[in-house]
Amino acid sequence: MEADREQQIDELFHAALMRVPAERAAFLAEAGGDDEELRREVSSLLAAHEGADDFMEKPVMEAATRLLADNQARAIINQQIGHYKILKLLGAGGMGEVYLAEDTMLGRRVAVKLLPAHFTTDSERVRRFQREARSASALNHPNILTIHEIGQSDSTHFIATEFIDGVTLRERMNEVRLSLSESLDVAIQVASALAAAHEEGIVHRDIKPENIMLRRRDRIVKVLDFGLAKLTEQKVLTTDHEAATMQQLTTHPGVVMGTVAYMSPEQARGIEVDARTDIWSLGMVLYEMVAGRVPFEGAA
Amino acid sequence: MPLVYDELRRLAHHYISRERPGHTLQTTALVNEAYLRLVNQKNVHWENRAQFFGLAAKLMRHILVDHARGLAYAKRGGGARKVSLDEAAILSSEQAADLIALDDALEKLAREFPRKCRIVELRYFGGMTVEEAAEVLQVSPVTVMRDWNVAKAWLHRELSHGS
Numbered sequence: 493m494e495a496d497r498e499q500q501i502d503e504l505f506h507a508a509l510m511r512v513p514a515e516r517a518a519f520l521a522e523a524g525g526d527d528e529e530l531r532r533e534v535s536s537l538l539a540a541h542e543g544a545d546d547f548m549e550k551p552v553m554e555a556a557t558r559l560l561a562d563n564q565a566r567a568i569i570n571q572q573i574g575h576y577k578i579l580k581l582l583g584a585g586g587m588g589e590v591y592l593a594e595d596t597m598l599g600r601r602v603a604v605k606l607l608p609a610h611f612t613t614d615s616e617r618v619r620r621f622q623r624e625a626r627s628a629s630a631l632n633h634p635n636i637l638t639i640h641e642i643g644q645s646d647s648t649h650f651i652a653t654e655f656i657d658g659v660t661l662r663e664r665m666n667e668v669r670l671s672l673s674e675s676l677d678v679a680i681q682v683a684s685a686l687a688a689a690h691e692e693g694i695v696h697r698d699i700k701p702e703n704i705m706l707r708r709r710d711r712i713v714k715v716l717d718f719g720l721a722k723l724t725e726q727k728v729l730t731t732d733h734e735a736a737t738m739q740q741l742t743t744h745p746g747v748v749m750g751t752v753a754y755m756s757p758e759q760a761r762g763i764e765v766d767a768r769t770d771i772w773s774l775g776m777v778l779y780e781m782v783a784g785r786v787p788f789e790g791a792a
Numbered sequence: 793m794p795l796v797y798d799e800l801r802r803l804a805h806h807y808i809s810r811e812r813p814g815h816t817l818q819t820t821a822l823v824n825e826a827y828l829r830l831v832n833q834k835n836v837h838w839e840n841r842a843q844f845f846g847l848a849a850k851l852m853r854h855i856l857v858d859h860a861r862g863l864a865y866a867k868r869g870g871g872a873r874k875v876s877l878d879e880a881a882i883l884s885s886e887q888a889a890d891l892i893a894l895d896d897a898l899e900k901l902a903r904e905f906p907r908k909c910r911i912v913e914l915r916y917f918g919g920m921t922v923e924e925a926a927e928v929l930q931v932s933p934v935t936v937m938r939d940w941n942v943a944k945a946w947l948h949r950e951l952s953h954g955s
Contacts, residue, residue, distance in 0.1 A: 498905055502938050505945070537942060540949035547948050548912070552891070553919035556852035557822060558882045559859050560804035 500527075504534045505541075513542065568606070572596075574645045576604050576652060583660075592655060595640075602640060603656070607649040618649065625651060627694055628718035635685035637705070637714045653716075658708045662701035665781065675781035678704065681713035682774055690767040694718055697765060699773035700754045701780065753786040796847060799826045823848045823918065842928040846910070849918025856917065857895040860888035897950040901943060908943040911936055 504523060508516045516538060524531035568591070571578050576593040582603060583590050593604040607621075622642060629639035641652040661678060664670070670678075682704060689696060696703075696718050705714040752760070756772035759765050780786045803822050823845060863885060883891070902909035907929065914925040915936075922940070926933040 502942055505942055506938055509941070536949060537945040540952065541941070541945035543952070544944055544948040548916050548944055551916050551919040552856055553852055553917060555882050555887075556856045556917065557804045559855050560801045 500530055501533060501537070504530065505537055508534060508538055509541070573604060573606070573648060573650055574641070574643050574652075576602060576650075578604065593652070595652070601655045603653045605651045605653070607651075621649075624694075624718075627692065628689075631689055631692060631694065631718065633685055633688040635681045635713050635715055636688065636718065637716045656705045656707050656714050658706050658714075660702050661704040661706060661777070661781075664706055665701060665784075669784060670781045672782060675778065677711070678706070678713050678781060679774065679778045682715055682777070685713070685715040686767070686770050686774065689718060690770070695765060695767055696770045696773075697759070698754075699770050699777060701777055704777070753788065796826070796844070797851060800848065800851065842930070845918060845920065845924070845928045846914065849913045849920070852919075853895070853913055853917040856883075857891055859883060860891040860895075863888040864892060893951055894947065897947050900950065901946060905939075905943070905946075907931075908939045908946070911939045912943050912947070915940060 504520070507523060508519055511519050517535070520531050520535055524534070568578050569580060573593070575595060575597045577596055579592045579594060579601075581589060582592050590603055590605045593602050594600075595602050625639065625642045628636075629642065632638075637656065638654040639651060640654065643650055643652070659667075682699070686696065686699070696715065698717065699715070703716045705716060706712075707714065754773040754776040756765065756769040759769050776786055776788075800822070803826050826844075826848065860883060863883060898909055898912060901912070910929060911925055914920045914928055915922075918925075920928070922933050922936045925940075926936045929936070
């Protein structure tokens with residue numbers, strides 16, 4: 493569009509804006525002269541302006557910054573976090589990325605999970621998480637992943653655990669159809685881990701194939717991330733369970749949320765859960781190992 | 793471009809990790825800092841600060857819209873790409889859809905009123921004030937304000953028609 497046309501529009505638009513809304517039409521009719529097209533354009537822009545409310549009021553730069561920071565997180569290889577040297581990315585999930593690292597003091601390999609920054613900016617949430625992780629770290633059971641350290645380096649919160657050379661149950665199921673005896677073997681070991689945790693009053697809250705590791709060497713099962721699920725839970729301040737469910741399930745629409753299929757009904761409704769929720773989830777996992785699919789598919 | 797991108801990325805990570813609850817991110821300060829760091833390097837010839845800010849705002853737009861399109865693609869079930877929770881927490885799918893529509897509308901705006909499009913980039917994607925945008929574009933703050941008002945109305949009209 494020609495520059496003077498643009499200027500005409502700008503000027504008439506702003507001159508009209510100076511008038512109270514009721515007088516604008518009359519003003520345009522007069523000031524727009526016989527340029528019907530100009531008058532129509534400005535009048536339509538004014539209407540859009542009135543309906544715009546807070547449209548584009550808040551810059552989106554903050555979101556862009558977060559995305560940039562996320563990309564940066566991928567450039568962490570070979571960095572030192574505490575006394576751990578990050579070697580390679582093992583996997584990433586909702587609760588952060590897990591890296592293979594070297595414990596430079598003890599010279600052994602460990603897994604280091606870095607918590608996403610936006611999970612740890614809420615200090616209350618961090619405290620709650622630390623409390624959970626502390627109690628989980630007290631669990632001493634062959635089927636529970638051992639936590640070495642919960643720490644903070646600069647403002648990066650991390651958890652160092654034993655490193656398991658193996659695959660997750662999800663990966664295993666993708667490779668082969670599990671035999672009944674292997675399925676039962678896995679289920680029994682997970683049940684044993686859960687029994688030990690429940691005895692200590694710790695609920696896992698997120699039992700699913702992605703959180704169950706099978707060690708390559710001896711097929712020992714290790715349950716990961718005890719109590720960590722608490723970190724991602726939204727605090728739902730409502731007694732309306734339907735609404736709470738919707739909130740939990742639609743907080744991140746479009747996201748592949750594997751967990752929903754394993755959630756107990758009470759968990760999906762967003763109400764208090766106890767040990768029984770883990771047992772439900774284990775049931776779902778066992779079903780999937782045997783049947784090759786979860787019992788309840790589709791929309792929750 | 794890669795150098796600018798790397799520097800912004802590094803600083804963004806730093807800013808986010810320093811973030812404390814209740815504090816809004818001072819992200820325009822981030823662009824300032826990135827600029828200062830880059831101009832001190834001998835091999836970078838930025839003609840001026842304005843050019844850099846314009847570039848940073850374009851980059852921010854690009855990053856966000858790319859991400860939004862990726863989310864929309866994942867939502868339609870495209871590919872096997874999983875979106876991690878922390879990625880999704882940055883933009884809801886509704887925000888992503890809004891951004892994509894806005895980006896398309898901006899392309900149209902740029903064809904008719906290129907300066908207005910740049911002002912939207914600087915203000916909305918670059919987080920700049922009217923005065924800062926005026927400095928970048930070498931126009932008066934009044935012009936920026938007027939362009940901004942008309943551009944907002946124009947875009948809002950365009951987006952309402954689309955829905």
